[in-house]
Amino acid sequence: MNMIMDNVSLITVLSLSGLNEVTNYRVVLFTSTLLCYCLILTINCALILTIFLDKNLHEPMYILLCCLCINGIYGTTGFYPKFLLDLLSSSHIISYNGCLVQAFVMFSFACSDLSILSVMSYDRYLAICRPLRYHRYMNKHRLSLLVFFSWLIPFSFMAVCIILTSRLTLCSDKIQRLYCVNWVIVLLACPSNNTTPNSIVVYLTILVYVFHGLLIVWSYMYLVRTCRGSMENRKKFMQTCVPHLTCMLIFLSTVVFDIMYMHFGSKNIAQSLKNFIAIVFLIISPIMNPVIYGFKLTKVRNKIIFYLNVYRHMKMMMDNISLITVFSLSGLNEITNYRVVLFSSTLLYYCLILTINCALILTIVLDKSLHEPMYFLLCCLCINGLYGTTGFYPKFLLDLLSSSHIISYNGCLMQAFVMFSFACSDLSILSVMAYDRYLAICRPLHYYRFMNKLRLSLLVCFSWLIPFSFHAVLITLTSRLTLCSAQIQRLYCVNWVIVLLACPANNTTPSSIVVYITLLVYIFHGLLIIWSYIYLVRTCQGSMENRKKFMQTCVPHLTCMLTFMSTVFFDIMYMHFGSKNIAQSLKNLISIVFMIISPIMNPLIYGFKLTKVRNKILFYLHVYRK
Structure with missing residues (x-):
């Protein structure tokens, strides 16, 4: 039995077969992907810098928005660089350890996004439904703890998942996706492996994030009830809650769509459609989050416009002052x-x-x-x-x-x-x-x-x-x-x-x-x-x-x-x-x-x-x- 296990567990490199059908338009895909990744980095970094540089934006809502952008950069960096390298290469492989790291990043990014969105809904509930107690409940110390746990909980769950997965013996090295996902690696395990602990951790994670969902629903029930009776609260809701709700619905719909397809989707559909389903949450959310907040939140939009005007003004001044060309x-x-x-x-x-x-x-x-x-x-x-x-x-x-x-x-x-x-x-x-x-x-x-x-x-x-x-x-x-x-x-x-x-x-x-x-x-x-x-x-x-x-x-x-x-x-x-x-x-x-x-x-x-x-x-x- 030990000899059989030694022979089976020789898999140290996994093959990502999601790119097998895109060889004919690899150059176009590489160019568009590189542009998309650069756009994600630019938009998110611009919003982070805008919030960081302006002390008027050092408020809980904007700090949480900043965290959302940082998490977006973290998640996309776990996918796009490797994907771009695969587009340039004829062999689409990833080391076993690299696959586990990528699975960790992708999972923790998705869960952290949901955690931060949950904290943002709680913040909006306090700001609109409990305005007099807002700064008491959402002080710097509590905000720091909430942000800390928004990253700690998914990181902890995924660390346990990865440790349990790394103990499994694999019988296949074929991953029919563009990137590594923990559950897909678990499905490659030999039948003799006990994957029950993995399933238990997954169900616990689902329970935790169902609770996150209930917190968001509870917050918005109170928000809608409070805003119905006041024009001022309705204005606040439209300015701050609508962007949050839009971002949350986009993210949840794309992630749930991918998860549902991964578990129940047909295997007979075209590989290109499978690829799109797998990466749609990595395309839409990282771009839409900063764009929606940047255009919808008045303070953020005004500051971005202000910095652009300052840049233009400085450029004009430099052109006038610095006559040396x-x-x-x-x-x-x-x-x-x-x-x-x-x-x-x-x-x-x-x-x-x-x-x-x-x-x-x-x-x-x-x-x-x-x-x-x-x-x-x-x-x-x-x-x-x-x-x-x-x-x-x-x-x-x-x-x-x-x-x-x-x-x-x-x-x-x-x-x-x-x-x-x-x-x-x-x-x-x-x-x-x-x-x-x-x-x-x-x-x-x-x-x-x-x-x-x-x-x-x-x-x-x-x-x-x-x-x-x-x-x-x-x-x-x-x-x-x-x-x-x-x-x-x-x-x-x-x-x-x-x-x-x-x-x-x-x-x-x-x-x-x-x-x-x-x-x-x-x-x-x-x-x-x-x-x-x-x-x-x-x-x-x-x-x-x-x-x-x-x-x-x-x-x-x-x-x-x-x-x-x-x-x-x-x-x-x-x-x-x-x-x-x-x-x-x-x-x-x-x-x-x-x-x-x-x-x-x-x-x-x-x-x-x-x-x-x-x-x-x-x-x-x-x-x-x-």
Whole structure:
């Protein structure tokens, strides 16, 4: 019996078969889903920020609305990122642990939404039916407890459900949905499993939320009775209760519809209709909640309109005050005599960077034997190199052909964004590569468990997302400054140089804070690299095979990393502490050295040092010659 159970419980990956019929219109679906998710994030974040920034909205009803929006972001984040990855992938799989986490998020999101809506109905009952006792019963302490339990109860129930589900032995790995649901996982359990505890917890959960429903019905019975006899109360009801009632009915109808279909629906209907039924509550509620409240609640609507008007007014003021719309890049003033030579050599060098990086990217993409984490990360490093150099070389080449070396204000901010995000993304990817080499050499048996496709995708995503987010904040802060000078003594725009051009009246403290936070984050990246290499060196000392691996894969990575870090560090140190009396040509070289060495050294070092890559490049060259 034990042997049979060991053979059955080998399922560690589950297959989501809901996307099997959408391969023909995957691109359209990906685009529309991404837009929908961005819209959800934008609308909910806008409402959260509106409530958070305005002290007049720090009242129970608006705090509960804020919690509803936060819960909406939490729930949709449990579905949309994984769904978008599945649309880009040919295999729609999820790890068993990942499936349990997603089931936890989806269930707790739905139940928390209902809990918060119940508290909101109780709040409206007190505000309209017991106005004199409202602040006594709905004080800060009680409101905090109600919100706390609105999340604690569903989280506790689902934690118990997930623990009970994780103890089951599964006999199938096919989930005919777009995402994981706890009860669907339970249905995959072998007949010998005892699922009674799971059923008991589900029935208890249903009882608890039936009580929530009765509380809402009871609240609205009193609300309707109270509002019938007073015009003022009817006005309050229309302004605050109708949005709440609309949101609640939309949410309950979509969730109940999905649950009823999951338990009693026909299996013969089209998969596309099944998919729509499964995700309708993840589309409608997260958008409708903030939209209905944003347009219906007078205070919220007025504040949103107020902030939009302030933004327009500030933009008009900035357009009037900041007459500087064009910057002058004075780094090229001393090289007019040998402009043609410099243009020719720069163009050839840029073409060389494009050729070598594209060649390495194509080699890795075309050869399935190179579809491994290390080579995928190398591919990302080359893509990032192309992204960074394209932010500098085309503009630099145009400046060499022109007599006036100018750049628009928006163009300057864009170039500053590209240069910063390129440098930080390079360091992030190099950190992930260090972690990858640590796992491959120090933890070889656990390598594919820790460095699976999902985790690798997330690591790469965050390698670009973190620097892009930091610099988006920096650029936004910089764009709010009023500038008193238009002279940039460099070959390209850098955010900190633009900040230094701001008038003394400007407050540049927020920019400094974000810069220091960014430095802390990338110091942590550096510590991660050091930690990885300490373990790598220690592991490789006792084994000839590990030393060979170290020389083949870690030495190229270490060379690229040290080259990149030394050039970037040199430029940053000069920018902050360098002498202003040195020749402009030397200043220029210092500022672009990391744009010259790293983008060409990374593919060259890896191309010649990594045996697999070198052999494949030689093979493709040999095929091309034939």
